[in-house]
Amino acid sequence: MTSAMPPVAAPKIGARNVSKHYPRADGVMIALEDFSLDVADGEFVCIVGPSGCGKSTFLRMVAGLESISQGAIEIRPGADANKPLNSVVFQEYAIFPWKTLADNVAFGLQMRGIGRKQRLDTARFWLDRVGLSKFADYYPHQISGGMKQRVSIVRALANDPEVLLMDEPLGALDAQTRVVIQEELLRIWEETRKTVLYITHSLDEAVLLGDRVILMSAQPGRHLATFRIDLPRPRSIATTNLPAFAEYRAAIWEKLSAEVIRAMEARP
Numbered sequence: 117m118t119s120a121m122p123p124v125a126a127p128k129i130g131a132r133n134v135s136k137h138y139p140r141a142d143g144v145m146i147a148l149e150d151f152s153l154d155v156a157d158g159e160f161v162c163i164v165g166p167s168g169c170g171k172s173t174f175l176r177m178v179a180g181l182e183s184i185s186q187g188a189i190e191i192r193p194g195a196d197a198n199k200p201l202n203s204v205v206f207q208e209y210a211i212f213p214w215k216t217l218a219d220n221v222a223f224g225l226q227m228r229g230i231g232r233k234q235r236l237d238t239a240r241f242w243l244d245r246v247g248l249s250k251f252a253d254y255y256p257h258q259i260s261g262g263m264k265q266r267v268s269i270v271r272a273l274a275n276d277p278e279v280l281l282m283d284e285p286l287g288a289l290d291a292q293t294r295v296v297i298q299e300e301l302l303r304i305w306e307e308t309r310k311t312v313l314y315i316t317h318s319l320d321e322a323v324l325l326g327d328r329v330i331l332m333s334a335q336p337g338r339h340l341a342t343f344r345i346d347l348p349r350p351r352s353i354a355t356t357n358l359p360a361f362a363e364y365r366a367a368i369w370e371k372l373s374a375e376v377i378r379a380m381e382a383r384p
């Protein structure tokens with residue numbers, strides 16, 4: 117474990133001394149304070165922290181969906197200027213109910229002016245990666261929550277963004293579906309080596325997926341600790357049986373639980 121984060125050479129995501137202030141009737145609420153994070157190209161970084169510590173706020177700022185009060189965040193562009201800098205997957209399935217699954221997955225490509233045949237081929241490729249090619253012509257109301265979230269994930273990947281930003285993407289799913297999609301994510305990440313920033317409440321998920329786990333403090337969110345997860349890859353659900361997995365989880369929980377208790381005690 118390290119408490120200071122060593123700089124990453126030429127980071128794909130670079131966040132420097134970022135703060136976020138929200139106006140309140142009685143003054144200003146500091147959601148995030150002086151938070152810095154470098155994510156290397158091809159790295160999978162998970163962020164965990166007590167509820168309300170500013171994880172989603174930070175991810176939304178990286179995505180450009182939220183203004184930055186202080187500091188700066190940069191996503192380094194790649195060689196192909198046509199590629200989007202980021203795609204975001206939220207907990208809520210953000211798919212269009214009036215479009216088929218294939219058209220949902222192809223939507224970002226359509227927005228970029230890619231021809232129908234090419235975008236539908238790409239959509240079918242990605243639906244196949246998550247076992248949904250049979251359902252390409254279905255509409256979202258005809259499929260389960262787990263299938264909808266798979267569609268959201270592959271829709272983001274079909275855009276081939278420079279970085280993939282995921283905010284508790286499996287949080288609404290039942291435990292078994294969650295495990296299945298975790299394994300799919302691991303497999304897809306092995307193949308694509310995308311740069312991923314991933315927010316989760318689940319320590320198991322963070323340790324299973326991440327190259328690094330960043331622990332944030334209770335509000336105002338600050339960097340509390342970084343855990344480098346040196347578990348062998350490729351990983352699968354069997355990785356959770358390794359003694360080292362339990363050791364990582366226990367070490368993170370020891371720090372996180374102290375922070376959760378501190379946050380609870382600070383509330384009125």
Ligand SMILES: Nc1ncnc2c1ncn2[C@@H]1O[C@H](COP(=O)(O)OP(=O)(O)OP(=O)(O)O)[C@@H](O)[C@H]1O
Binds near residue numbers: 138167170172335
């Ligand atoms: N648009 C907003 N206006 C005012 N306050 C906000 C806004 N968005 C978030 N906040 C506040 O900022 C703080 C951080 O919220 P955020 O959703 O980023 O936390 P989080 O760590 O993602 O929480 P959780 O784990 O519960 O999802 C919270 O106190 C929240 O109430």
